[in-house]
Amino acid sequence: xxxxVEHLPTAENPLVEGLERLPVHPTVLVIFGATGDLARxxxxxxxxxxxxxxxxxxxxxxxxxxxxxxxxxxxxxRESIERFSRRQPDPxxxxxxxxxVRYVAGSFDEDSVYxxxxxxxQEFDKRAGYALNRVFYLSTAPNFFPLIGGKLxxxxxxxxxxxxxxxxxxxxxxxxxxxxxxxxxxQVPSAATRLVIEKPFGYDLATARALNAExxxxxxxxxxxxxxxxxxxxxxxxxxxxxxxxxxxxxVWNRNFIDHVEITAAEDLGIEGRAGYYDNAGxxxxxxxxxxxxxxxxxxxxxxxSFEANPVRNEKVKVLEAIVPPKVEQVxxxxxxxxxxxxxxxxxxxxxxxxxxxxxxxxxxxxYAALRLQISNWRWSGVPFxxxxxxxxxxxxxEIAVTLKPVPHIALQSSGSVGVQQNxxxxxxxxxxxxxxxxxxxxxxxxxxIRPVHMEFHYGTSFMSESPEAYERLILDAxxxxxxxxxxxxxxxxxxxIVDPILTAxxxxxxxxxxxxxxxxxxxxxxxALLDEGRQWRRL
Amino acid sequence: xxxxxxxxxxxTPDKIEAALRELLxxxxxxxxxxxxxxxxxxxxxxxxxxxxxxxxxxxxxxxxHASRTILCTVEERRETLxxxxxxxxxxxxxxxxAVIHEKIEIEVGSSQLARLDTVVDPVLVPELPSMLWxxxxxxxxxxxxxxxxxxxxxxxxxxxxxxDALCRCGQLQRDAYVVDLAWLRTVPWRERLAAAFDPPERxxxxxxxxxxxxxxxxxxxxxxxxxxxxxxxxxxxxxxPMRSMNGDGLAGNATAQRGKxxxxxxPLEQEAPGLAGVTVSWDPGCWLxxxxxxxGLRARECGRGGREESWIVLGASRGEGGILGxxxxxxxxRDHTYAPSxxxxxxxxxxxxx
Numbered sequence: 001x002x003x004x005v006e007h008l009p010t011a012e013n014p015l016v017e018g019l020e021r022l023p024v025h026p027t028v029l030v031i032f033g034a035t036g037d038l039a040r041x042x043x044x045x046x047x048x049x050x051x052x053x054x055x056x057x058x059x060x061x062x063x064x065x066x067x068x069x070x071x072x073x074x075x076x077x078r079e080s081i082e083r084f085s086r087r088q089p090d091p092x093x094x095x096x097x098x099x100x101v102r103y104v105a106g107s108f109d110e111d112s113v114y115x116x117x118x119x120x121x122q123e124f125d126k127r128a129g130y131a132l133n134r135v136f137y138l139s140t141a142p143n144f145f146p147l148i149g150g151k152l153x154x155x156x157x158x159x160x161x162x163x164x165x166x167x168x169x170x171x172x173x174x175x176x177x178x179x180x181x182x183x184x185x186x187q188v189p190s191a192a193t194r195l196v197i198e199k200p201f202g203y204d205l206a207t208a209r210a211l212n213a214e215x216x217x218x219x220x221x222x223x224x225x226x227x228x229x230x231x232x233x234x235x236x237x238x239x240x241x242x243x244x245x246x247x248x249x250x251x252v253w254n255r256n257f258i259d260h261v262e263i264t265a266a267e268d269l270g271i272e273g274r275a276g277y278y279d280n281a282g283x284x285x286x287x288x289x290x291x292x293x294x295x296x297x298x299x300x301x302x303x304x305x306s307f308e309a310n311p312v313r314n315e316k317v318k319v320l321e322a323i324v325p326p327k328v329e330q331v332x333x334x335x336x337x338x339x340x341x342x343x344x345x346x347x348x349x350x351x352x353x354x355x356x357x358x359x360x361x362x363x364x365x366x367x368y369a370a371l372r373l374q375i376s377n378w379r380w381s382g383v384p385f386x387x388x389x390x391x392x393x394x395x396x397x398x399e400i401a402v403t404l405k406p407v408p409h410i411a412l413q414s415s416g417s418v419g420v421q422q423n424x425x426x427x428x429x430x431x432x433x434x435x436x437x438x439x440x441x442x443x444x445x446x447x448x449x450i451r452p453v454h455m456e457f458h459y460g461t462s463f464m465s466e467s468p469e470a471y472e473r474l475i476l477d478a479x480x481x482x483x484x485x486x487x488x489x490x491x492x493x494x495x496x497x498i499v500d501p502i503l504t505a506x507x508x509x510x511x512x513x514x515x516x517x518x519x520x521x522x523x524x525x526x527x528x529a530l531l532d533e534g535r536q537w538r539r540l
Numbered sequence: 541x542x543x544x545x546x547x548x549x550x551x552t553p554d555k556i557e558a559a560l561r562e563l564l565x566x567x568x569x570x571x572x573x574x575x576x577x578x579x580x581x582x583x584x585x586x587x588x589x590x591x592x593x594x595x596x597x598x599x600x601x602x603x604x605h606a607s608r609t610i611l612c613t614v615e616e617r618r619e620t621l622x623x624x625x626x627x628x629x630x631x632x633x634x635x636x637x638a639v640i641h642e643k644i645e646i647e648v649g650s651s652q653l654a655r656l657d658t659v660v661d662p663v664l665v666p667e668l669p670s671m672l673w674x675x676x677x678x679x680x681x682x683x684x685x686x687x688x689x690x691x692x693x694x695x696x697x698x699x700x701x702x703x704d705a706l707c708r709c710g711q712l713q714r715d716a717y718v719v720d721l722a723w724l725r726t727v728p729w730r731e732r733l734a735a736a737f738d739p740p741e742r743x744x745x746x747x748x749x750x751x752x753x754x755x756x757x758x759x760x761x762x763x764x765x766x767x768x769x770x771x772x773x774x775x776x777x778x779x780x781p782m783r784s785m786n787g788d789g790l791a792g793n794a795t796a797q798r799g800k801x802x803x804x805x806x807p808l809e810q811e812a813p814g815l816a817g818v819t820v821s822w823d824p825g826c827w828l829x830x831x832x833x834x835x836g837l838r839a840r841e842c843g844r845g846g847r848e849e850s851w852i853v854l855g856a857s858r859g860e861g862g863i864l865g866x867x868x869x870x871x872x873x874r875d876h877t878y879a880p881s882x883x884x885x886x887x888x889x890x891x892x893x894x
């Protein structure tokens with residue numbers, strides 16, 4: 001189910017009315033880090049699937065930029081697509097997609113890379129007879145973002161704000177709207193240049209602000225598309241449909257009816273050889289600061305005036321800003337961290353985090369984080385939001401459980417059964433995708449006994465079509481200039497603002513013992529202390 | 541893929557429905573991770589001798605299987621009902637949910653078609669939309685089922701006469717939403733024409749079109765005329781009836797705001813049904829042409845000054861199985877550009893003899 005309404009002005013082109021696939025302006029996509037893991041596993045297969053479905057622009061060019069010299073990029077891309085695509089590639093489409101790809105080799109700090117890139121981009125523009133939109137996708141380590149952004153600008157490749165981007169962002173200040181490199185030759189006011197970057201957007205609030213400042217010194221905010229691929233998931237987008245397309249839920253979606261909210265992102269796997277990344281990040285940075293707080297903001301935001309990029313993002317920012325960050329000295333009252341010890345997962349003994357290859361033996365990086373947050377606004381005042389995430393937990397599951405308040409009076413006797421329990425609305429993100437609502441029902445028999453039963457909606461049973469990969473949706477949206485599912489600069493800073501004091505407190509605390517939990521368990525018992533009396537974490 | 545099967549000779553709709561419910565209860569009790577798909581009832585009416593061919597076509601729709609398919613096979617002198625119900629499913633992975641699809645085949649006699657509603661109605665999943673497909677005609681049965689049908693699936697390209705086929709669509713539209721496979725064959729062409737004229741510098745040319753030529757498989761005249769009907773209705777043209785070009789297709793014209801648009805529909809031998817190509821022209825000497833090619837559509841363009849260009853617009857062929865699957869999927873969508881396109885197409889064919 002697609003829940004985000006197209007925002008592009010359709011009235012101008014009478015032929016787009018009624019079409020499922022809206023036209024995308026002819027585009028050249030430049031992937032920096034084109035030989036890396038993300039490009040091979042996700043981006044190139046996503047591009048193939050878009051091509052297969054006829055969803056790419058009618059003119060589409062692909063350029064790979066990477067350090068490896070003499071890379072046969074087309075061959076590498078073909079192998080990656082054949083290996084990782086969700087469908088068997090059609091040879092003719094694959095050949096068409098990769099037949100004209102270009103590869104620019106060199107280090108990202110070399111000016112010659114950008115000179116060559118500019119030459120190839122101009123060549124494509126000349127061949128088309130007009131300026132193609134340009135999307136620079138930085139599939140690189142985040143420390144290269146400012147460098148590449150700056151080099152693109154120095155080479156005159158930062159472009160301008162297109163009419164579409166300007167309309168979507170509400171920007172009215174002047175911008176050229178044409179590529180400087182071809183200015184005066186191919187004046188196309190609709191041509192746009194966009195920069196796509198992948199998380200992490202900073203390492204903490206200060207570095208996030210610095211990154212924003214550096215990128216915004218050369219690109220306009222409307223040109224920057226920060227990907228959080230969670231937002232590309234159908235089930236995440238469905239949260240907006242559930243809330244705003246059903247009269248059933250919105251009346252109870254507030255402090256009067258909701259008792260508490262629990263957001264879980266549990267993984268059964270360990271760090272899978274990514275010690276270098278993970279030990280620097282930890283659970284809070286890896287999942288809470290981005291994915292989980294994004295889920296929270298979609299769940300708790302006010303209805304936007306429209307589903308265009310900025311109305312949606314404005315509402316998300318308002319919710320995030322309503323979460324009062326804890327003071328550093330209060331962190332241990334609202335946050336728990338832990339590391340997995342040795343244990344059993346899937347019937348096999350598995351090592352502790354500190355025994356994983358590449359992890360420093362004295363590492364204090366958390367592999368588990370749990371938080372209790374409060375949203376200080378009219379709708380949510382007094383409703384606790386519990387978040388937990390971790391590696392090597394009992395089960396892989398991402399879900400949001402909204403627990404309603406108990407009924408005020410129970411006239412029904414409940415002996416002989418588990419009795420009347422609080423209703424829950426479970427939004428299942430993965431591996432199951434759907435919604436489950438628990439309600440009390442009478443157990444068949446002579447006595448009036450009640451137990452909870454579940455009304456369930458599963459994507460697999462209710463829709464014939466399979467969900468596209470999140471990257472397919474997001475790449476297409478970036479090419480279209482639709483930023484609804486991308487994170488804005490102030491949103492990034494609001495997200496970091498919530499977790500920054502926690503990071504600071506944990507960094508400063510170098511002596512107290514770090515709680516441990518057995519691999520394959522539900523997490524540390526210390527996390528129970530975050531819950532108010534009478535509550536317990538949902539069973540994983 | 542695993543299957544649970546029930547069958548009975550000389551049965552009744554109530555018994556079929558009870559058997560389905562029992563199969564489902566048993567399967568769910570054995571494996572709670574299995575859940576029945578609940579998307580769409582698809583009722584298909586076929587001649588018994590051709591049921592294999594239709595079953596094969598349904599097998600090729602890929603992921604767009606209806607959740608409950610009711611195949612009514614018609615046999616001339618039969619007076620009783622024989623039925624087979626099959627529940628098929630794949631075992632769920634750890635922690636996941638697997639989906640059950642149901643297929644019921646009911647053998648009916650032609651004398652029962654006038655009240656086929658009394659056979660089919662008890663077997664439908666209530667609350668789900670119902671789609672009806674009757675590829676071998678059986679208009680009596682279609683009429684009987686119209687009251688319980690939300691969507692009618694048909695293929696105007698299957699009919700000998702495109703005018704009659706489109707007229708039938710117009711009539712059926714009054715009772716149900718029509719999904720015409722001939723219309724769905726035009727989807728990539730409509731998308732690409734829309735994309736070609738989407739850049740601002742090209743958009744103004746839509747008002748200046750002077751000619752449209754559609755090349756089509758000889759059996760796909762309905763698709764071709766629907767494509768022109770779509771252009772006409774979207775661009776506000778006034779259409780004149782088309783005339784035959786003595787076996788070489790149809791010709792006609794339309795009046796646009798800025799002048800006349802010459803229209804031609806030309807049959808072209810090709811392996812696949814559907815459209816073969818389309819050319820639109822404007823300004824003297826400017827045109828854009830899209831034609832089938834490997835891996836997508838071959839775009840050719842000639843601008844002012846005679847500069848010609850060619851490139852491939854990527855996209856895999858959906859094949860006839862894919863188009864049928866798309867037809868099933870469309871049961872849950874609504875395309876409000878179809879009705880005006882159909883009306884325009886009917887107008888174009890209003891004076892063409894069969």
